[in-house]
Amino acid sequence: MAYVVPKESYNGKVLGVSFGKDSQTLNFGGENTLPFLSFEGEIPAKPVIAFEIQDIPPDDWPETLKAQYAAVSSDPVKWAMHCQNELKAQAIALRLIGTHPDRENRSAQDAAKTVKDVLAAINVPLIILGSNNVEKDASVLVAAAEAASGHNCIIGKAQEGNYKTIVAAALAHNHKLIAMSELDINLAKQLNILITQMGFNKENLITDPMCSALGYGLEYTYSVMERIRLAALMQNDATMQPPIAGDVGMYVWKIKEVSALEAEVPLWGKLEERGVAWEAVTASAMLIAGTNLLIMRHPKAIETVQKVIGELI
Amino acid sequence: MIIIGEKISVIAKKVREAMNARDPKPIQELAEAQWKAGAHFIDVNIGPAEEKGEDLMKWMVESIQKTVKAPLCLDTTNSSALEAGLKAHNNTWGRALINSTSNDPERFVILELAAKHNAQVIALTVGKGGLPADAEERCGIAAEIMARAAEYGVPLEDIFLDPLILQVCTTQDQAMHSIKAVKMFQELNDPPMKTVVGLSNISNGVPKNMRGLIDRVYLTLLMYEGLTAAIMNPLDKELMDTLKTTDVFLGKTLYAHSYLET
Numbered sequence: 001m002a003y004v005v006p007k008e009s010y011n012g013k014v015l016g017v018s019f020g021k022d023s024q025t026l027n028f029g030g031e032n033t034l035p036f037l038s039f040e041g042e043i044p045a046k047p048v049i050a051f052e053i054q055d056i057p058p059d060d061w062p063e064t065l066k067a068q069y070a071a072v073s074s075d076p077v078k079w080a081m082h083c084q085n086e087l088k089a090q091a092i093a094l095r096l097i098g099t100h101p102d103r104e105n106r107s108a109q110d111a112a113k114t115v116k117d118v119l120a121a122i123n124v125p126l127i128i129l130g131s132n133n134v135e136k137d138a139s140v141l142v143a144a145a146e147a148a149s150g151h152n153c154i155i156g157k158a159q160e161g162n163y164k165t166i167v168a169a170a171l172a173h174n175h176k177l178i179a180m181s182e183l184d185i186n187l188a189k190q191l192n193i194l195i196t197q198m199g200f201n202k203e204n205l206i207t208d209p210m211c212s213a214l215g216y217g218l219e220y221t222y223s224v225m226e227r228i229r230l231a232a233l234m235q236n237d238a239t240m241q242p243p244i245a246g247d248v249g250m251y252v253w254k255i256k257e258v259s260a261l262e263a264e265v266p267l268w269g270k271l272e273e274r275g276v277a278w279e280a281v282t283a284s285a286m287l288i289a290g291t292n293l294l295i296m297r298h299p300k301a302i303e304t305v306q307k308v309i310g311e312l313i
Numbered sequence: 314m315i316i317i318g319e320k321i322s323v324i325a326k327k328v329r330e331a332m333n334a335r336d337p338k339p340i341q342e343l344a345e346a347q348w349k350a351g352a353h354f355i356d357v358n359i360g361p362a363e364e365k366g367e368d369l370m371k372w373m374v375e376s377i378q379k380t381v382k383a384p385l386c387l388d389t390t391n392s393s394a395l396e397a398g399l400k401a402h403n404n405t406w407g408r409a410l411i412n413s414t415s416n417d418p419e420r421f422v423i424l425e426l427a428a429k430h431n432a433q434v435i436a437l438t439v440g441k442g443g444l445p446a447d448a449e450e451r452c453g454i455a456a457e458i459m460a461r462a463a464e465y466g467v468p469l470e471d472i473f474l475d476p477l478i479l480q481v482c483t484t485q486d487q488a489m490h491s492i493k494a495v496k497m498f499q500e501l502n503d504p505p506m507k508t509v510v511g512l513s514n515i516s517n518g519v520p521k522n523m524r525g526l527i528d529r530v531y532l533t534l535l536m537y538e539g540l541t542a543a544i545m546n547p548l549d550k551e552l553m554d555t556l557k558t559t560d561v562f563l564g565k566t567l568y569a570h571s572y573l574e575t
Contacts, residue, residue, distance in 0.1 A: 189569035197574070231567045239575055240567065 007040050008033075012236035014229075014292070015203050016045065017243055019091075019154050019176050020125025026091055028292040029243030034229060035290050036312045046313050047287055049294045049302050050091040050127050051083040052249045055106065055114045056098035062259040064272045065298055076114055077121045084122045087302075093127035093295045094118055095250075099140045100131035108143035115147040127154040127295065129178075129247075134161040145169035154178060154293075156245075157208055160191060167198050178245050180208040183217070185224050189231075192239045205242040206293060213251040214282045221246075225289035246286035249297035252279040280304040287312075314556055314565075315354065315542035317386050317410070318347030319513070321377070323360035332359065332369060337376035348381045350547040354410055355381060357398070358388035366394030374401040386435075386544070388412040392422045399430040408433055412544070413475060416440040416454045416461070424465040433471040435509055436462070438494070444477070448493035451476050455498055455506070473509035473542055474498040480517040481527060488515065488531065496538040507541040529555040536563065 016030030028048045033041030057074050058066055072078040076094065083089040094115065098106040115128055128144045130137030137157070142165055145155050156178025158166040163179065170177040179195055181187040188209050196202045209224040231240040252258060258275035260268065268274055279301035283294050287309065296302050320343050323329050331339040344355045357373050359366065366389065374385060384407035387398040395411065402409040413435035414423035427434040438445060438454040445451045455474050462472055476494035479487040491510070499505035515531045516524035529552055532543060536559045547553060554573050560566040569575075 186568050186570075189567050190571055193569055193571040193575060197571075227567070235565060235567070237567055239569070 005039065008037075010034075010041065010233035012233045012238075012241060014232055014243055015205075015241045017154075017176055017204065017206060017292075019127075019152050021123075021150075021152055024123050024125060025152070026125050032233065034233065035288055038313065043313060045292075046309050047292050047294060048090055049283075049296055049305060050093040051087060051089040051299075051302065052093045052095055052295050052297050053079040053083060053118075054098070055094065055096045055111065056104055061253055061297075062275065064275050065253055065258075068299055077117050080118045080122050084124050087299050089124055091125045091127060092118070092122060093129055095129040095131070096140055096144065097131045099136055100133050101136060103131065108139045111140045112143040112147035115144045119148060119151055125153070126151065127156070127178075127293075129156055129295075132157065134159055138162040138165045141166045142169040145173045145175055148175065149173040152176070154206065156180065156206070158191075158195065160187065163191065163195055164198070167195050167200050170204070171198075171200055176204045176206060178206045178208050179242075180210060183210045183212075183220050183224055185209070185227050188224070188228065189237075189239050192242065196239070202238065202242060206245045207240075207242045208245040208247060211247045211251045211282075211286065213248075213255050214278060214285065215257065216251065216255055218282060218285055222285060222289045225286065225291060229290035243292035244290050245293040245295070246283065246291035247295045248279060248283045248286060249295055252282050253297055276300045276304070280308075284308050314536060314540065314560065315509075316352045316547050316556075317354040317356050317509070317542060317544040318344075318350075318352030318547050319356050319358075319511075319544045320347055320546060320548065321356060321373075322358035322388075323362075324358070332373070335372060337372075337379075340373065340376055341380040344377045344381045347547045348383050351553060352383065352547045354384055354386040354407075354542075356386040356388050356412065356544055358412075359391075359394065360389065362389055362391045362394050366391040367397035370394040370398035371401045374398045378403045382406045384409055386410040386412050387432075392426060395423070396426055396430070399426060399432055402430075402432075404431075410435065410473070413437050414458065416457050421461060421465070424462055424467050427471065428466040433473065434462075434467060435473045435475050437475045437477055438498075439477055444479070445490075447490045448476070448497055451490070451494040452497050452501065455494075455501060459501065459506075469502050469506065470504065473507045474501075475509050475511070478510050478512065478514040478531075480519070481515050481531075482518045492534050492538055495535055495540050499539055505539070508539070509542040509544065510535060510540065512543045512545040525549060525551055528552055532556060533559050536560075 013032040014029045018025050018027045020026050027045040030044040055076050072082040096111045098104040099111050130141050154176040157180035159180050179191045181191050212218050212221045228240050231237040283305045409432045411434040414420045415437040436458045438451040476491040478491050481488050495508045498508050516527040561568050
């Protein structure tokens with residue numbers, strides 16, 4: 001008897017999301033099978049990778065990473081244009097980290113201005129991220145959403161403690177929204193329910209179950225993402241069908257493995273390669289768990305992961 | 314769990330009157346309400362429909378599927394009315410389900426129609442003579458129906474075995490026999506046979522204020538044994554909440570504080 005490839009069939013489908021304007025619109029999600037199993041179903045869009053930039057110079061980034069953007073990172077507009085024009089970024093993720101009360105405590109108005117300036121300089125789609133400070137993000141993201149009105153951006157992240165104002169802003173200005181919970185599958189579902197109960201269309205929603213770096217809880221993130229996907233596909237759970245975002249860069253580039261000097265840990269190999277590999281491996285694991293949208297930092301890591309995606313789809 | 318909404322039945326006065334007057338509105342409203350409440354199939358019980366049965370079933374199927382994007386469960390003992398319904402059925406949202414065949418030779422024509430029209434079919438595990446005494450007898454009958462289905466060309470995955478639920482107030486011991494049968498039916502094939510019950514039979518004859526409770530508890534026990542589908546009232550919120558909660562315990566729904574609201 002001839003060998004027949006065993007195939008699963010799924011009841012549900014991941015929702016497709018598009019963001020950006022005109023000919024620069026990007027799509028992700030929409031698959032009705034587990035990641036990369038294109039022989040079992042349809043995978044209409046490849047995962048998207050956004051280059052992360054920040055509103056203030058990245059003083060806290062490790063030297064090897066900072067060096068990649070040394071000429072442009074003092075100005076978010078230059079930085080964005082560099083990513084788009086030189087590094088051929090598909091999308092850019094502007095993190096308004098300078099608004100955090102423990103950083104420069106920039107005002108919502110300042111943040112809104114940065115958003116406007118960046119949008120005026122680029123034409124690739126933009127993701128606008130707060131500083132993950134629950135109180136401050138509520139005002140910063142509202143101002144940012146207004147400043148980006150009409151640009152069909154992704155804004156985030158809405159969390160349990162601030163989702164109401166951020167959802168209202170995304171609704172008012174027609175943006176897509178990232179909903180984040182902290183490695184809690186049940187809370188991820190609950191937050192999606194609460195957000196859609198406010199009248200926000202689930203087709204404009206993206207779930208961020210919280211990322212983590214290899215060696216620092218990656219397996220928890222992996223399990224939560226996997227469970228979300230299985231609920232979406234096998235149990236046809238409509239509340240778990242938004243695509244998944246993985247905010248990889250910020251978790252990888254703060255661990256000791258990407259900054260410990262070769263002289264201190266000679267067995268760990270070359271520092272620069274180590275950091276790139278760490279980000280690329282973490283991101284690849286996220287893709288296999290079901291991530292549709294990655295936010296990353298190092299150009300070489302992004303290039304590597306793009307290659308992985310190209311070979312698997 | 315597959316929910317088959319039971320509300321469109323000739324037994325209900327409102328439905329009967331609408332059927333006789335060919336007034337689609339009350340029927341469409343009932344179908345839509347059940348569908349929105351979570352029904353996967355809408356049962357269409359026109360009874361024996363001896364007069365103009367074909368015309369009635371065709372009209373029912375078309376009227377309901379005009380408003381509700383769901384497959385229907387066609388429920389009549391009149392086989393030519395059934396065939397008219399199967400022909401009219403729109404399979405865009407799933408194949409029709411027939412309610413029902415059994416081990417009574419007079420009902421084998423149902424299997425023939427299921428094969429001919431590529432429909433799924435409910436098989437009541439009763440024969441010509443008397444009610445089954447226990448789970449083992451139900452399994453014996455199920456096996457005979459399965460063999461018969463193979464003869465007629467109905468795939469086993471298209472059959473929902475129904476153990477026949479009897480009323481608890483007169484035949485108390487049958488309640489557990491039927492539950493055991495649901496468990497045993499699944500073992501008759503690999504992949505497991507599908508199962509279905511007419512849930513509210515359990516509380517027939519019980520004082521009205523207790524029927525809901527009895528239905529809810531019985532459904533939970535049946536689901537625990539792996540019940541695939543139930544003909545039930547999706548407009549009964551407490552029953553639906555019980556079903557959703559049981560699905561959480563069984564790991565079929567992911568828990569969230571608002572799981573009852575989805």
